[in-house]
Amino acid sequence: MINLILFGKPGSGKGTQAEFIKNKYDLIHISTGDVFRYNISMQTELGLLAKSYMDKGELVPDNVTIKMLEAEVSKSPNVNGFIFDGFPRTTIQAEMLDKFLKNKDLEISMTIALEVDEDILIERLINRGKESGRVDDQDKSKIQNRFEEYNKKTSKLIEYYNNQGKFYIVEGLGEINDITKRIYNLIDSKI
Numbered sequence: 001m002i003n004l005i006l007f008g009k010p011g012s013g014k015g016t017q018a019e020f021i022k023n024k025y026d027l028i029h030i031s032t033g034d035v036f037r038y039n040i041s042m043q044t045e046l047g048l049l050a051k052s053y054m055d056k057g058e059l060v061p062d063n064v065t066i067k068m069l070e071a072e073v074s075k076s077p078n079v080n081g082f083i084f085d086g087f088p089r090t091t092i093q094a095e096m097l098d099k100f101l102k103n104k105d106l107e108i109s110m111t112i113a114l115e116v117d118e119d120i121l122i123e124r125l126i127n128r129g130k131e132s133g134r135v136d137d138q139d140k141s142k143i144q145n146r147f148e149e150y151n152k153k154t155s156k157l158i159e160y161y162n163n164q165g166k167f168y169i170v171e172g173l174g175e176i177n178d179i180t181k182r183i184y185n186l187i188d189s190k191i
């Protein structure tokens with residue numbers, strides 16, 4: 001099984017690249033942001049709760065996010081593996097994911113970080129917000145808050161996965177196709 005984590009700041013291209021990787025390696029793509037947005041659109045209890053955090057650019061609490069992620073993984077038994085996109089974002093989430101996978105005799109294969117400068121990300125996110133209508137993409141202070149959440153909480157995971165020898169960086173600037181090729185080369189060289 002191949003279990004990948006796609007890591008990177010908001011707007012770094014995780015969702016776009018996950019779609020290509022998913023098709024090439026026949027994996028299940030789980031984006032916690034997408035699952036939350038789906039719940040918001042269906043006006044579920046989880047959606048209402050998540051919205052109050054997402055609209056401010058804050059992380060949804062760990063216990064809620066972890067429970068949801070575990071439910072998503074459990075929906076797809078007997079698969080080739082998963083791409084985790086936007087999860088984990090805190091050390092507790094990473095520890096819980098390791099524990100959860102271990103119970104199923106599974107583990108993370110590798111963590112791929114897409115690296116892009118914040119200036120470029122702000123531009124990308126504002127453009128994406130205009131097209132998608134995403135509230136958290138349309139306001140610079142909300143975007144800044146998401147970067148702060150990343151820098152305070154998520155960036156600690158670099159050390160977490162580095163210590164496991166599972167952290168790899170891919171330059172996230174350039175043509176989408178070129179970035180995809182860089183990712184394929186990396187995966188093929190390690191797996």
Ligand code: AMP
Nearest residue numbers: 032033053054058059060065086087089
């Ligand atoms: P994304 O689509 O990955 O940019 O996520 C959009 C928003 O969903 C984030 O700013 C958070 O509010 C929330 N979210 C997504 N994934 C997580 C996570 N793993 N932990 C906490 N909040 C999350």
